Amino acid sequence: MEKAPQPVLGPDASAETPDQQPDRTLYDVAAVEDVREGEVFSVIIKEQSIALVRVGGEVHALGGRCPHKGAPLRGRLHCYSKAHGDVIVCPWHKAVFGVRDGRVKEPVAFSGLPVYPVRLVEGRVLVGVSPLPARVPEPCMEDSSVLVLGGGAAAASAIYTLREEGFAGSIILIGDESLPPYDRPSLSKGIFLGGPDKVQPPLLLNDAFFAHHEITRVQGTITSLDCTAKRVELADGRDYSADHVLITTGGRPAKPDLPGIELTGVMTMHGVQDARQIAEEITGEQAVVLIGGGLTTLELASALRQKGAGVTVIAPEQVIPMEAQWGREVGRILLRLHADNGVAFITDSEVVNIYGKDHVEGIELDDGMKLPCTHVLVAVGNEPCRSFLPDDVGTDADGGVSGIVVDEDMRVLPGIYAAGDVAAFQHEGTLCRIEHWRQAQIEGRAAARTILGLSRQPMPIPWYWTQQFGKKLEYMGWGEPFDRVLIEGDLSGFDFMAAYMRGQKVVALVSAGRSSAMARAAVDFDGFVAKEVRTSIV
Numbered sequence: 377m378e379k380a381p382q383p384v385l386g387p388d389a390s391a392e393t394p395d396q397q398p399d400r401t402l403y404d405v406a407a408v409e410d411v412r413e414g415e416v417f418s419v420i421i422k423e424q425s426i427a428l429v430r431v432g433g434e435v436h437a438l439g440g441r442c443p444h445k446g447a448p449l450r451g452r453l454h455c456y457s458k459a460h461g462d463v464i465v466c467p468w469h470k471a472v473f474g475v476r477d478g479r480v481k482e483p484v485a486f487s488g489l490p491v492y493p494v495r496l497v498e499g500r501v502l503v504g505v506s507p508l509p510a511r512v513p514e515p516c517m518e519d520s521s522v523l524v525l526g527g528g529a530a531a532a533s534a535i536y537t538l539r540e541e542g543f544a545g546s547i548i549l550i551g552d553e554s555l556p557p558y559d560r561p562s563l564s565k566g567i568f569l570g571g572p573d574k575v576q577p578p579l580l581l582n583d584a585f586f587a588h589h590e591i592t593r594v595q596g597t598i599t600s601l602d603c604t605a606k607r608v609e610l611a612d613g614r615d616y617s618a619d620h621v622l623i624t625t626g627g628r629p630a631k632p633d634l635p636g637i638e639l640t641g642v643m644t645m646h647g648v649q650d651a652r653q654i655a656e657e658i659t660g661e662q663a664v665v666l667i668g669g670g671l672t673t674l675e676l677a678s679a680l681r682q683k684g685a686g687v688t689v690i691a692p693e694q695v696i697p698m699e700a701q702w703g704r705e706v707g708r709i710l711l712r713l714h715a716d717n718g719v720a721f722i723t724d725s726e727v728v729n730i731y732g733k734d735h736v737e738g739i740e741l742d743d744g745m746k747l748p749c750t751h752v753l754v755a756v757g758n759e760p761c762r763s764f765l766p767d768d769v770g771t772d773a774d775g776g777v778s779g780i781v782v783d784e785d786m787r788v789l790p791g792i793y794a795a796g797d798v799a800a801f802q803h804e805g806t807l808c809r810i811e812h813w814r815q816a817q818i819e820g821r822a823a824a825r826t827i828l829g830l831s832r833q834p835m836p837i838p839w840y841w842t843q844q845f846g847k848k849l850e851y852m853g854w855g856e857p858f859d860r861v862l863i864e865g866d867l868s869g870f871d872f873m874a875a876y877m878r879g880q881k882v883v884a885l886v887s888a889g890r891s892s893a894m895a896r897a898a899v900d901f902d903g904f905v906a907k908e909v910r911t912s913i914v
Contacts, residue, residue, distance in 0.1 A: 413430050418440050426438070428503070455895075459833050514542050520545035527557050530819055622794070674844050706886055781801070
């Protein structure tokens with residue numbers, strides 16, 4: 377049984393009272409030798425979870441739970457990053473925190489870890505429960521101004537980074553939703569199961585943050601951006617200008633050109649209102665057709681089946697779900713997972729018509745088959761929101777990417793930046809647009825650092841996750857092509873690591889039940905592959 381922390385009087389605690397000073401008591405929590413490098417040693421002191429990390433002869437104490445979703449920080453989560461030094465990585469969503477200062481080094485968290493006082497005495501670790509004062513950044517750029525267009529993850533990350541690094545100028549956020557930036561991925565993962573009144577996604581930055589940091593929020597639709605004057609005009613005639621303009625407008629769900637696509641009952645999933653509409657209209661007695669074969673489709677299928685609705689997925693280009701991205705082996709276990717839970721797949725035909733008088737009554741396939749249904753959900757990809765920009769700004773010269781092209785500093789033009797789903801950038805000679813939540817936050821942070829004149833940090837490898845019928849899978853990679861897949865573990869039991877190979881190079885990882893391993897890979901992909909993947913899989 378673990379020994380309870382023993383209180384040890386601090387060097388000057390006798391002169392203090394609880395009402396006058398923080399608790400300076402130091403608690404004996406562990407032997408120094410028990411805190412091993414590379415691992416996070418977790419202790420509880422006065423109901424506080426604290427993570428101990430050893431770096432050489434030093435031991436550091438930080439908050440023991442990730443501030444994003446409360447993931448416990450324990451086990452093999454201490455890594456060394458070439459960009460950030462010693463760090464702790466959240467196993468759930470890959471937020472990266474500095475060991476010495478607790479600060480966020482990479483998203484997804486929007487606050488750092490508290491740092492606690494530590495003393496090493498005769499081979500024992502003594503830890504206090506009152507956090508050390510957090511570093512207050514030196515104010516900078518007091519006379520500058522920033523306009524952030526769009527209210528998603530990239531916008532929130534940029535705003536947080538600006539203030540975290542001391543930007544003291546004005547910040548205005550312009551978006552078309554009434555809510556502050558929120559956790560959009562939760563929408564397709566079933567947040568609507570509790571009913572329309574329960575569709576309240578977690579906020580990334582709340583109203584108190586905006587008030588405390590004197591950030592102005594404006595709701596409106598952007599109609600034009602003058603990149604020379606750095607002036608934005610809204611649909612209602614209001615206009616705003618700034619020294620720096622960051623475009624984080626993301627994308628909107630694409631709709632195929634089908635007869636009946638505008639009928640009532642045809643839906644997409646993008647914002648809170650979409651989730652509330654699904655919660656209100658779709659019941660367990662109804663039949664729903666989903667058009668598309670990507671992760672959003674599969675997550676919606678999972679959530680709707682849990683609601684009791686009948687679900688049919690029409691994915692003519694994918695006989696096996698996610699095969700092009702994740703390979704045949706992993707795709708098959710997804711197909712079986714959905715089939716075992718009552719989801720039907722049609723992969724040899726495509727929808728040519730959505731029929732009904734005023735409301736959807738069914739869909740017609742190209743082989744003449746008609747399938748009655750009450751609702752159609754379309755999830756065939758997103759179109760970047762850039763209609764307010766001149767056609768010649770941020771355009772791909774080859775015409776192959778529809779987003780806003782940025783350089784390695786997320787810059788479009790002098791004083792104009794883009795980040796998130798709308799931004800396209802070069803990776804190893806290929807222009808790519810990564811439409812995932814953590815990546816959007818990383819790009820927003822990078823753009824903010826450029827505005828602040830801070831040094832460029834390496835772009836971490838993209839990571840995303842999905843949860844379907846209670847099974848979580850994680851992907852890490854740039855979406856590069858692969859020619860074979862090597863798997864270690866139990867596929868059917870959702871406890872495995874899959875390495876995606878092109879020749880002798882590992883280009884991506886997909887895993888289930890290996891969250892700590894993926895956390896280490898998020899910090900040092902090449903090193904993780906060399907040390908752990910190649911010895912166990914390749």
